[in-house]
Structure formats: C-alpha cells, structure tokens
Amino acid sequence: MKIAVCISNVPDTTTRIKTDASGQKIDLSGVQWILNPWDELALTRAIELKEQNVGMIDEIVVVMVAPSYGEATLRKALAVGADRAIRIDNDPADSYEAAFELASYFADQPADLIFTGIESADFNGSATGAMLSLLAGIRFMPGVSGVFLEGGQTIVHQEINGMSLRLKVSPPLILNVQKGIAIVPRIPAMRGIMAARTKPLTVLSPKKAGACAQVIAYESLPPKAAAKMIEEDNAAMLIEVLHNEAKVI
Amino acid sequence: MKTFVFTTTRDNKVPRSFFEALTYGGSLEGSEIIALVAGPLSQDQETEMQKFGRGQIFHFNQALPQWYDTFYYLHLIQSFFDEKGEPDLVVLGASEINQVLGPQIALKLSAGYVARVISLPIQQAPWRVKRYAYSGKIISHVELKTEKAVFLLSANVLSPIELGAGNFELWNALPAKGEGVEVLEIKRPESKQLLTEARIIVSGGRGMRGPEYWKPLEELAEALGGATACSRPVSDEGWRPHHEHVGQTGKIVAPDLYIACGISGAIQHLAGISGSRVIVAINKDPEAPIFQAAHYGIVGDVHKVLPVLVEAARRLK
Ligand SMILES: Cc1cc2nc3c(=O)[nH]c(=O)nc-3n(C[C@H](O)[C@H](O)[C@H](O)COP(=O)(O)OP(=O)(O)OC[C@H]3O[C@@H](n4cnc5c(N)ncnc54)[C@H](O)[C@@H]3O)c2cc1C
Ligand SMILES: Nc1ncnc2c1ncn2[C@@H]1O[C@H](COP(=O)(O)O)[C@@H](O)[C@H]1O
Numbered sequence: 024m025k026i027a028v029c030i031s032n033v034p035d036t037t038t039r040i041k042t043d044a045s046g047q048k049i050d051l052s053g054v055q056w057i058l059n060p061w062d063e064l065a066l067t068r069a070i071e072l073k074e075q076n077v078g079m080i081d082e083i084v085v086v087m088v089a090p091s092y093g094e095a096t097l098r099k100a101l102a103v104g105a106d107r108a109i110r111i112d113n114d115p116a117d118s119y120e121a122a123f124e125l126a127s128y129f130a131d132q133p134a135d136l137i138f139t140g141i142e143s144a145d146f147n148g149s150a151t152g153a154m155l156s157l158l159a160g161i162r163f164m165p166g167v168s169g170v171f172l173e174g175g176q177t178i179v180h181q182e183i184n185g186m187s188l189r190l191k192v193s194p195p196l197i198l199n200v201q202k203g204i205a206i207v208p209r210i211p212a213m214r215g216i217m218a219a220r221t222k223p224l225t226v227l228s229p230k231k232a233g234a235c236a237q238v239i240a241y242e243s244l245p246p247k248a249a250a251k252m253i254e255e256d257n258a259a260m261l262i263e264v265l266h267n268e269a270k271v272i
Numbered sequence: 273m274k275t276f277v278f279t280t281t282r283d284n285k286v287p288r289s290f291f292e293a294l295t296y297g298g299s300l301e302g303s304e305i306i307a308l309v310a311g312p313l314s315q316d317q318e319t320e321m322q323k324f325g326r327g328q329i330f331h332f333n334q335a336l337p338q339w340y341d342t343f344y345y346l347h348l349i350q351s352f353f354d355e356k357g358e359p360d361l362v363v364l365g366a367s368e369i370n371q372v373l374g375p376q377i378a379l380k381l382s383a384g385y386v387a388r389v390i391s392l393p394i395q396q397a398p399w400r401v402k403r404y405a406y407s408g409k410i411i412s413h414v415e416l417k418t419e420k421a422v423f424l425l426s427a428n429v430l431s432p433i434e435l436g437a438g439n440f441e442l443w444n445a446l447p448a449k450g451e452g453v454e455v456l457e458i459k460r461p462e463s464k465q466l467l468t469e470a471r472i473i474v475s476g477g478r479g480m481r482g483p484e485y486w487k488p489l490e491e492l493a494e495a496l497g498g499a500t501a502c503s504r505p506v507s508d509e510g511w512r513p514h515h516e517h518v519g520q521t522g523k524i525v526a527p528d529l530y531i532a533c534g535i536s537g538a539i540q541h542l543a544g545i546s547g548s549r550v551i552v553a554i555n556k557d558p559e560a561p562i563f564q565a566a567h568y569g570i571v572g573d574v575h576k577v578l579p580v581l582v583e584a585a586r587r588l589k
Contacts, residue, residue, distance in 0.1 A: 034406070036520060036540050037539050042410075049410075117384075117385075118385065144520065145406055146405060149371055154378075156376070157376050157379045157380075158379070162450070163372070165371075166368065178456070183340045183368050183369070184282060184340070184369055185460065185466050186459070187460070188338065188457065188458050188459070189455075189456040189457040190453055190456060191456055192453050193452060199372075202521060203514055235383075236417070238405070238412045238414055238415075240412070241413070242412070243410060244409070247565070250566040250567055250568055250569040253568060255570055255571060258584075259580050259584035261584075262585050265529065266588060269567070271472070272496055
C-alpha cells in the first residue's frame with residue numbers, strides 16, 4: 024500500500040502578515056516556512072500507520088506544488104519520516120491550480136491513500152482536496168478525524184455537521200483531515216535529519232492549467248478601538264453593557 | 273443572473289447561514305434566486321423561508337445520508353441543475369457541508385471558487401470580492417477569471433434581512449448513493465448547538481485552572497443561551513471535548529458574542545475568533561494579548577468574575 028501526503032508550504036502560524044510596498048503582494052522576506060499544520064498532522068498519522076502495520080505500507084510520498092523555496096519544508100517532511108518527496112515546480116495562485124497539478128501527478132503515480140488538509144494557513148482555500156477528488160476521480164472523505172487499517176480495509180472516523188461516524192471504506196481514497204487525525208506532530212530527530220539528506224526529492228515540471236482566481240490587492244484589517252474596560256468589582260456591569268450597549272444578549 | 277443557494281437541514285431546521293446566503297444573493301443587482309433546501313423540515317421553517325427568499329426555493333424533502341456522501345450531494349445538485357438550468361452564481365452559507373460541496377460545484381460549472389468571502393462583490397464583471405486570507409490576518413481582494421462564480425461566505429458577514437415573498441415548493445429527485453461505504457457506528461455529540469452556528473460562545477483557556485472549575489462557565493453559557501468552547505491546550509489536556517477547540521487548528525467561529533475566560537489570546541487562537549462581532553476578555557493579566565482583540569475587558573480572576581456574571585445574566589432573564 025502506498026500513502027501520499029499533500030503538503031502545503033506556509034508561513035509559520037505566528038508570522039505577522041504584511042504587504043510589500045506595492046500593497047499587492049505579501050512581504051515574504053524573513054518568513055519562516057513550515058508544513059501546513061494539518062499536513063504535518065496528516066504526515067504524522069501516515070507514519071504512525073506505517074509503524075503500526077508492519078510490512079503493509081510500502082512507502083509514504085510527500086507531494087508539494089511550490090517554487091524551489093518549498094524544498095526546505097519537503098526536507099523537513101523527509102526528516103520526520105516520509106520516504107520520498109515530489110515537488111511540482113509551480114507557484115499556484117489558487118486551490119484549483121494546486122489541485123490540477125496534484126491530479127495530474129496522481130493520474131500518473133497512483134496512491135491508495137491520499138491525505139489532504141482541511142485548510143491551508145495561507146490561502147485558506149479549503150478547496151484543494153475536494154477539487155483533487157473530482158479531477159482525479161477518487162472518492163473524497165471529508166472531515167476525517169481518524170484513520171486505521173484493518174485487513175485491507177480502511178476505517179475512517181468522520182466528524183461533520185455535528186455527527187461523528189465510523190466508516191469502513193476501501194482505497195483508493197482522498198482523506199481530508201481535520202482535528203483529531205493525530206495529536207502531537209512528529210518532529211525530526213537527529214537521525215531523521217541525517218537520513219533526509221539522502222532520501223530522493225524529485226522535481227517535476229508543471230502542467231500549468233492556469234488559476235481561476237487571482238489576488239489583485241491586499242487590505243489590512245480595519246483598526247479596532249481599544250477595549251472598554253470594566254472593573255473587576257463591578258463585573259455585573261458587563262452583562263448590562265452587553266445587553267444595552269452592544270445589544271448582543 | 274441566476275443565483276443558486278443551497279443548504280442541508282439539521283434537526284428539521286434550516287441553519288442561519290442559509291438566510292445569510294439568501295440575503296447576499298438577493299442583494300445583488302439583477303439576481304434571481306433559485307434555492308434548494310435538502311432534508312426534512314418543520315412547518316414553521318417554511319414560512320420563515322418565504323420571508324427571506326426573493327425568487328424560488330425548492331424543498332427536497334427526504335432523509336439525507338447518514339455519512340457525508342459527496343457523491344450523493346453532487347448528484348442531487350446536478351439533477352437540480354439539469355432540470356432548472358445552470359446558475360451563473362452560487363452563494364453558499366458557511367457550513368461544513370457547503371465547504372466540501374462548494375469546490376466541487378465550482379468544478380462542475382467551470383466557475384471560480386472563493387471561500388471565506390466577507391463582502392458583497394466589489395464588481396460583477398469580472399467578479400471581485402474581498403475575503404480573509406492567512407487565517408484572518410489580512411483581507412485579500414480576489415478577481416475571478418471565469419464568468420461564473422461560487423462563493424462560500426464567512427459566517428456572520430451580514431445580517432439576514434427579509435427581502436419579501438419567496439416562492440416555496442417541493443422538488444423531488446431520484447437520489448443516487450455512493451457505493452462501497454459501510455457505516456459501522458454513528459454518534460451524536462452531546463452539544464445541541466453547532467459551535468460554528470452558535471450566536472453566543474463562552475470559552476475557557478488554561479487560566480480556568482482545570483476541568484473541575486468549568487461549572488460557572490457552563491452556567492453562564494446556559495444563562496445566555498450560548499455554547500461552550502475552549503482553547504487548544506484545554507482540549508489537548510482532555511479538560512474539554514475536542515469539538516470545543518477553537519482556533520486556527522480547531523473550529524473557526526463567528527458568533528455575535530465571544531467571551532474568552534482565562535485565554536491569553538495567542539495568534540492561533542485569534543485566527544479562529546476574529547469574525548466574532550463582540551469579543552469579551554476576562555484575564556488576570558492586563559498585558560494579555562486577548563485585550564488587543566477584545567471590545568470589552570475585565571482584568572480579574574475568572575473564578576471570582578464568572579459567578580457574578582452568571583448571577584447577572586440570570587437576572588436579565
Ligand atoms: C501550529 C499551531 C496551531 C495552534 N492552534 C491553536 C488553536 O487552534 N487554538 C488555540 O487556542 N491555540 C492554538 N495554538 C496554541 C497557542 O499558540 C497557545 O498556546 C494557546 O492558545 C494558549 O492557550 P490558553 O490561552 O488557554 O493558555 P495560556 O496561554 O497559558 O493562557 C492562560 C491565560 O489565562 C490567564 N489566567 C491564569 N489564571 C487566571 C485566572 N485565575 N483568572 C483569569 N485569567 C487567568 C493568564 O493570564 C493567561 O493569559 C496553536 C499553536 C501552534 C504552534
Ligand atoms: N501547493 C500545494 N501543494 C500540495 N498540497 C497542497 C497545496 N496547496 C494545498 N494543498 C493541500 O490542500 C490542503 C488544503 O489547502 P487549501 O485548499 O489551500 O486550503 C492542504 O492542507 C494541502 O494538503
């Protein structure tokens with residue numbers, strides 16, 4: 024069985040996002056790049072599955088559509104435990120473009136389980152997995168909070184719309200992961216970092232379908248007035264203010 | 273311009289996000305709404321919908337699949353388009369189901385897709401809208417290269433307004449189910465309200481000290497008719513259930529009122545609450561970053577403040 028994890032390369036979650044002088048691009052200087060938190064958890068789960076089901080999983084491939092600066096993040100994924108990395112050399116402008124590249128890749132190099140994250144921390148497109156599924160013709164499992172292997176079948180935990188389910192499905196599947204898929208992300212150990220240096224990282228040329236959407240400008244969030252403070256000894260006032268002034272209760 | 277709006281029902285009710293989407297669609301010039309509501313409904317909901325609709329609302333009155341069968345929903349919507357014609361614009365209210373369907377409908381229609389939309393279109397040809405990006409840290413203006421568009425709205429970006437008399441009628445289709453999935457177990461979580469739809473949320477962080485101190489927080493939520501939530505370490509520690517976790521890696525919420533109790537206000541937490549209309553912070557540290565995001569604040573001990581708030585909230589009723 025082969026597992027693929029789609030990895031989005033995103034600015035560290037604590038990064039203050041600001042635009043460059045033109046106001047039309049994000050200033051990426053000094054940004055520290057990380058694996059999108061969901062993808063990091065998906066990768067963690069993939070590695071756990073490989074460890075728990077000895078001999079069942081032949082390899083874990085991580086796939087990223089990104090310019091060359093994405094490679095440091097891919098190396099990190101290798102250091103954490105992926106066996107092989109693929110970078111498709113394109114800088115996608117929207118989820119469609121990313122999904123299209125991924126679909127072309129998987130048409131050529133199928134995998135049994137393909138992990139995607141519920142949302143990337145940069146575009147927040149929350150679309151790539153669902154689009155990939157239609158483009159590649161592979162069943163989509165949204166809201167995946169757990170995955171287990173049992174006798175050739177995949178047991179998927181799905182949490183969606185206030186329901187929590189346990190399902191038995193057979194691969195191939197696209198698993199769109201969310202909270203619960205793994206709890207603590209794996210971090211690279213020294214041995215992993217050494218091993219990552221010799222693991223294969225292949226660069227593929229893109230198909231370039233072209234994006235459907237394009238960012239034409241950025242705007243900062245509207246400034247917020249300072250909070251109105253209420254004395255601790257007068258806490259009951261808060262309820263009154265929320266009722267009469269803010270009118271939210 | 274034909275504008276399609278879709279929702280599923282839950283507990284025989286239509287979520288508020290549907291009315292937001294109807295209002296959005298109905299506010300656009302030259303927009304004629306055709307909406308589809310899938311799932312069982314209570315009687316009073318039908319009258320409610322007629323008030324918000326401007327155009328036609330169709331009701332597919334059948335029980336929905338137990339699991340999230342994307343094949344089923346896509347097939348349903350495709351049948352609807354086959355019969356009623358393809359729309360030019362699709363407006364989807366914020367729901368977990370629409371979040372999955374939106375991108376797939378966009379592909380079917382060769383339309384551009386934009387999630388987390390926070391404004392009415394700045395322009396219609398080509399489509400231009402504002403949306404959140406980088407987990408709510410910045411707003412981007414997105415332009416579509418396609419003629420058609422699918423917008424997934426952020427929750428609470430506009431208040432539903434009654435647009436007039438909509439037409440409401442039944443619509444039926446032969447549903448097709450995705451094969452090869454066996455449901456082993458179904459559980460409904462304890463909470464009745466979906467966090468993503470709650471109007472009022474009372475949320476606790478590590479400053480609550482431990483799970484045994486949650487009672488006043490729950491009482492406040494109850495007195496205000498709201499839901500309870502928490503920060504990530506609180507759910508990681510198992511003090512509270514996972515589905516209560518709010519933030520970048522939890523749920524993104526947009527209530528009218530978010531009360532943060534003993535939450536420091538880390539950037540990843542704020543990423544999940546920035547769409548809230550009013551944020552209240554209760555924290556003993558006046559320097560806590562949560563106060564930067566808050567509209568009202570109390571510097572104090574949650575254990576002292578919460579019981580007072582519960583009292584006052586109960587009196588209000
Ligand atoms: C990739 C990544 C993703 C993350 N995603 C999320 C996420 O989705 N959601 C999330 O919440 N976090 C997330 N985090 C964690 C985040 O960085 C913070 O660590 C977390 O939000 C802190 O939780 P807290 O505010 O409950 O605890 P703390 O930061 O420990 O804050 C506790 C607060 O309580 C106050 N306090 C203590 N005692 C009292 C008292 N008696 N009365 C009043 N106030 C008191 C303290 O002054 C302090 O401000 C993420 C982190 C990373 C790296
Ligand atoms: N450029 C990319 N390369 C590989 N995977 C991606 C890329 N962009 C998005 N993904 C995957 O799609 C998920 C959702 O991304 P998005 O649609 O941007 O919110 C991510 O968690 C990744 O798993």
